[in-house]
Amino acid sequence: MEKIPTGIKGLDEMLGGGLIPGRTYLVKGGPGAGKTTFAIQFLMEGVRNGENVLYxxxxxxxxxLKEDMAKLGFDLGIPKFHGIDATPVTERKHLFAGAFYEEFGExxxxxxxxxxxKVELERYLRVAIDPLTMLKLTVKNELEYRKTFIGFLKSLSKLGATVVITSDLRTSDIEEYLTSGVIELRxxxxxxxxLRGIxxxxxxxxPFDxxxxxxxxxxRGIEVYHTENLFIE
Structure with a gap:
């Protein structure tokens, strides 16, 4: 079976080589767990392989984010990294080539x-949405959210994109059922x-670990020690 590396070597060992391409995966964790770093490492691994990626x-x-990730050695200003800034801020200014903006919360x-x-026009092979928690606040009806989310996953799957979605620990029950995989950062x-455990x-x-x-x-980003156990005294 074909798999693509996540950019986190120890995690790839746990997954038997990486993620199955063309599917959507949920990465969940609390504040400071490393969800954004995970998403960026996943995308930058695609860039290293010559892929166009979308964050x-x-x-x-x-x-x-660009400033923070530069400290970890990730240059988000390179041409193959593209971004949509949907943060709830009022001021908009050019950040780097390939970025455009959608108003948040509509x-x-x-x-x-x-x-x-964007995925259809530019042929992005990797997409990361960080965090989905913010989007859920824009949909009051859970059934409507479920329908839209399922349709979104199906459309991305048809386009061949491998998608990583981040969310917090408390509000990701629906996504756990609908996505192809769930990785939890504890x-x-x-x-x-x-202590941090994945x-x-x-x-x-x-199969997986x-x-x-x-x-x-x-x-250098997230490092997973796939041969070690997490012990709590």
Whole structure:
């Protein structure tokens, strides 16, 4: 079975080589767990392979993200990295080539439509939406949200894009059922320290490592230690 690397070597070992292309995966975790870093590493791995990639930010402005990711060695100003800034801010200014803006909060359907159009026109093989939690606030009816979300996943699948969606731990039940895989980033306080563990909760179509493995957020991004166990005293 064909798989594509996530850019996080230890996680790829847990997944038996990486993600199955053309499917959508949910990455969930609390504040500071590394969800955005995960999404960027996934996209930059595509860039290294010569792919066009698309990042949709719904919380942190692209300009701020660009500065933060540069500290980890990720240059988001390169031509193959494209962004949609859908953050709830009023000022808009040019950040880097390939970025354009959608007003936040008008409707989930409008933004998903813009993403679909971009993927179809530019042939993006990897897409990251970070975080989906913000989009859910724009849809009051859960049934309407479910219908729109399913349609969105089907359209991206037909276009061949592999999609990573981030969300917090509390509001991602629907997405767990509808996506092809769920990766959870856990943070645990023990003995005055923060322990981090990564868990593959679901991975349709392939066997995977079901253990919680330790990970760290380093100056090179996320590192997963796939041969170690997370111990809590």
């Amino acid at each position: 949709v930010t719904l919380e942190e402005p692209l300009e701020t 409707s989930f359907e409008r933004l998903t439509g813009a993403i679909q159009e 943070t645990i306080e023990a003995g005055g320290k923060i 868990l593959v909760k679901k991975f349709r179509g392939s 079901e253990h919680i493995r330790p990970y760290r957020i380093t100056d």
